[in-house]
Amino acid sequence: MTDSRFNVAVIGAGVVGLAVALEITRRFPQLRLLVLEKEDGVARHQSGHNSGVIHSGVYYKPGSLKARLCVTGAAAMVEFCGQHGIPHKVCGKVIVATTPDELPRLEDLCRRGQTNGLAGLRLIGPEELREFEPHARGIKALYVPATGVTDYALVCEKYAELISAAGGSVLTSAALTGIKRSENEIVLETVRGAFSTRALINCAGLFSDRISRMAGDTPSAQIIPFRGEYYDLVPERASLVRALIYPVPDPRFPFLGVHFTRRVTGKVDAGPNAVLALAREGYRRSDVNLRDLASSVTYSGFWRMAGRLWRDGLAEWYRSLSKSAFVRALQRMLPEVRDDDFVPGGSGVRAQAVTPGGALVDDFQFVPSRNVLHVLNVPSPAATASLAIGRAVVDTAEKLFLN
Ligand SMILES: Cc1cc2nc3c(=O)[nH]c(=O)nc-3n(C[C@H](O)[C@H](O)[C@H](O)COP(=O)(O)OP(=O)(O)OC[C@H]3O[C@@H](n4cnc5c(N)ncnc54)[C@H](O)[C@@H]3O)c2cc1C
Structure with missing residues (x-):
């Protein structure tokens, strides 16, 4: 049984929570560290359902956290993969x-x-x-x-292994269900019992806004889930793509448009699109979670966003329902591909923070509240940037409470 008293706890064993925890073990080896994860393993959501691209940093607004942390994080990711024998390739x-x-x-x-x-x-x-x-x-x-590819689920497994080797506890199948805060102590209620900690870092991805509310705070934005669906290029046609082929992105969206990715395994896929998900962990079109759906449609920011982007949203739905429309978008860059070259692939759900005014929060967002730090918006390229995000989050936590 895990001891129940800790100095610092991290919620979420995705690539961000684990990178934060890893940085804590490196900088504060004396602290008793707990990572709580509701699933039975690491990287079960965004971190294990992404394109596996090590982004270069070309897209992001100069001076933004995304730009700075992506450029330094990409270099750190390539070095980390090399050091630990994780498959990766800087393919351009x-x-x-x-x-x-x-x-x-x-x-x-x-x-x-x-x-x-x-x-x-x-x-x-x-x-x-x-x-x-x-x-x-x-x-x-x-x-x-500078762009490359890797497998972020393997990266997460290595992060968790290093955290455990450094004395941290990564507890899976341990959903956080309640938070009680007093002056010097935070009690974390989980399905595996209660844990006490002095400080908390919320890296709960698709649920980071709910964990923020659970901690008694009011997040300045709400997570709206956007599913990204992929098609796989059949192996006989995979030679049509050498590395990564992307369209020019629409500047109104943080999403990059459907593209071709030759994964680190050699498999080629196309996607992801971006359709509103009716469940925060809704990997299939038929997945509906009434609580998640109600929290989206009762949010003013959702309707303001929909008011601005409904045309594009409908076009994405159409491309989701019609394979031919999806393939037509890809044919603009690769005219030789045909509908028959594709079979349905995987999917992932992005946690996109949306403000009450309906704006899609573009930059990474870390929001402090006394001895709690909420990591509220870490969409792509957060997997690439994870090691740099870990350093930046721990810098903030160090100033606030980890000293
Ligand atoms: C389709 C798609 C493609 C992408 N492509 C790329 C890419 O190519 N390159 C790139 O750099 N980035 C990419 N991204 C973005 C990247 O995957 C994410 O930014 C990153 O994984 C976010 O990590 P995270 O740890 O914040 O979230 P997650 O991986 O979602 O982790 C959050 C964790 O918190 C846990 N949790 C939630 N609630 C609780 C609770 N109550 N108790 C305990 N645990 C809880 C969840 O189970 C989950 O494991 C992509 C994302 C998607 C969805």
């Missing part, structure tokens, strides 16, 4: 413009990437694009050499 990627109206945005991305400190970015023409991706077509592309 191309972002492909297929219409003239996308060119200013592509050029802007190139400038952003350079401002963010990325080396080797290059705008290339159709001929050179074919040297990188022989089957891709576009009028111009941005070559991003």
Whole structure:
């Protein structure tokens, strides 16, 4: 039985919670650390249902946490994978413009990437694009050499192993059900009994806003779940894609648009789209959770977001329901692919914080409340950036309460 008194507890054994916990073991080896996870293993949600891309940092607003932590985090991730024998590959990627109206945005991305400190970015023409991706077509592309791929579920397993080896406790099948706060103590009620801690870091992903409320705080935004669905390219056609082929993203969305990813296993998939999920852990279209659905549709921010983005939302639903529409979006970059080349693949659900005014929170967000720190918005590229996020969160916690 795990001892019940701790100095610091982390809720959630996804890539962010585990990276935070790992950083605590490195910086404060004397602290008694507990990680609580409701599932029976690590990386069961976003961290184990993503594209596996080590993002370079090209997309993010210069000076933002996303930009800074992605660039340093990507380098740290490549080094971590190398050190611990986790499969990874720095394969580079191309972002492909297929219409003239996308060119200013592509050029802007190139400038952003350079401002963010990325080396080797290059705008290339159709001929050179074919040297990188022989089957891709576009009028111009941005070559991003620093992008790579890995398997974040394996990264999480390694994080957990290192935390345990350093004396931390990672307790699975231990859903947090209640929080009682007093001046110097926080009591965490779980399905495996109660634990006491002096400090708490909430990294509960899709449930981070609910854990924040459970702690008696009022989050400034609410999580709205967006499912991302993938199709797999059948193995006979996987040779159409060498590495990673992305469209030019729509600047109104934090999502990157359906793209091709050659995974670290060699398998090629296409996706993810972004459709409103009717359950926070709703991996299938038919998954509905009435509490989750009610909390979305009774939230003012949801309707304000819907008011602005309903056309795009409907188009995403249509692409979710119609394979041909999904494939048409991909054919713009890779005209040779046909409906028959794809079979349904996996899916993941993104935790996207939305403000009461209906804005999709763009940057990472860490919100302190006395001896509690809530990690409230860590969408993509948080897996890439996890080691750097771990350092940034522990920097904040150190100033506030871990001293
Ligand atoms: C489809 C998709 C594609 C993506 N692609 C990429 C990519 O290619 N590259 C990249 O860098 N990022 C990508 N991301 C983003 C990345 O996966 C996430 O930003 C990251 O995994 C977030 O990690 P997390 O630890 O915050 O969340 P999670 O992995 O969701 O972990 C949160 C954990 O908290 C636990 N929890 C919740 N409530 C409780 C409770 N009450 N008690 C105990 N435990 C609880 C959950 O069970 C869960 O394990 C993608 C995400 C998705 C969904």
